[in-house]
Amino acid sequence: MPEVRNDVRVRFAPSPTGYLHVGGARTALFNWLYARQTGGKFILRIEDTDTQRSSDEMVRGILEGMEWLGLDYDEGPFFQSDNADKHRAAAQQLLASGAAYRDFTPKQERNDATIKQDIAKERVVNPFRDLPVLESDARAANGEPFVIRFKVPTEGKTQFEDAVFGAQERDYHDIEDLVLLRSDGHPLYNLSVVCDDIAMGITHVIRGQDHLSNTHKQVLIYQALGAKVPVFAHLPLILAPNKGKLSKRKHGEIVSVTTYRERGFLPDAFVNFLALLGWAPQEGAAAKDQEIFSRDELIKLFRLEGIHKSNAVFNFTEGDARNWTDQKALWMNFEYLKTWPLEKVLPYAKAELQSAGLWKDEYESERRGWYEHVIGLLRERARTIKDFSAHGRPYFVDGLDFEFDPEAVKKNLSKDPALKELLPGLAEAFVPLTEFTHESAEAALRAFAEARGVKAGLLINATRTALTGQAVGPSLFELVVAIGQQRAVERLRHTASLV
């Protein structure tokens, strides 16, 4: 059983330099699952110290993404930039204790393209590292600009136990004297995270693996500040199909959580998919084959030990309209739409119909039975929530206010000129039916087909297209009843012109 310890405090700390992307969403999810399982607190902190690249709009995007995913936080959102004074104070404290020093080296403009080679050559001992305190103070008092650097010890190594990657150690020699405070007094990432995590009492830092090597520096800062080092758990990265980085620039909207909401994903399905990217339940050999997990199940089964070490590929093909994202994600969404209790799907269907201008309040009162039946019919073939309006339109409008798919018309209507006369004929065969049911409609159609010496299949497919404009859909007699006798008759009469 999971350890219940309500002293757990975890956080999701995105930098608002872009919308909430799938990698960030998964990090948030894992933190949330851990907090919910242990009864601890989940805190949201926006790391906006890079003011150049942060914006309110991005912050909103992240908040909306979290809300859509249903990842509610107990504290926050806090903004890291609000704590800059505290970070500066911490830097001063480190300076005073001798754990950091002033570096008066003039600022160098870095060239992004050659930065790595440049730095590789530069690894020499900083000449200001051992500047006498008095001289350092004097130069600072004199107004000379400086950065504050952490003074990494020369002999020894840092070590910590990562909950995912295991024991980690790194030689001090391989850690540079990182900058804590810029010459303009602006605190930098490694200082800020540590200060905030200490201040917020974070017990478990669950974040992307891209921070694994940074962690050694942070451990050093924790120790110099005399704070308790939290548990670290680094998550494998989510990669693009070419195993490269999944980036906003290269991969566009597919990496944005917003896209999944807009394109008709059920948040629970997306969460389920995300949970299985880099994690698998540890318990019960029989249960290992399970793929569909409710939120409650995920909360119950989640373990840091179940997190994978290797990166996962987010598999999609660019430019494929039908399979616009990972096919397993799409499948999972479909699976949820199809198998979830109808009541849980209904609110999403309603919202979709409302935004498509197809909603009527009577669907929740006098026509409720009919409406729910139609949604039930549609969900069997709906890959996304969008299909409730796209495929559903002919059910919800009167007349012919829906699209006729040219391919469907060609395949089912114009292929046989006789339909021009057969369809209105069929309409008249439907007219006298006093009870319009699956059985009576089918009997009428089959009798009509036989009387006219045509195959029932011809009429069935033609009727489907005549009533919905589509070549695919539910069984015709389900369909005909759902559309209703009157509308079915009208449409059969009128669409003869399309033959």
Add this chain to the structure above:
RNA sequence: GGCGCGUUGGUGUAAUUGGUUAACACGCCGCCCUCUCAAGGCGGAGAGUACGGGUUCGAUCCCCGUACGCGCUACCA
């Protein structure tokens, strides 16, 4: 360049921490069902576990090396 992390079918993951014909799901192919498309049922192709060495009676699993990928290495986060 340095340091670190990783590597099971196309993708996501399993494999009682050395003993399986290497399993499941997505995707793909075929058959059945059928009024279409799905769904569903049944079956199939697809990895000998990156590669090369060890250790062992026996390695996906332990050790070493190589390759490849990724991350960090900024007065970015």
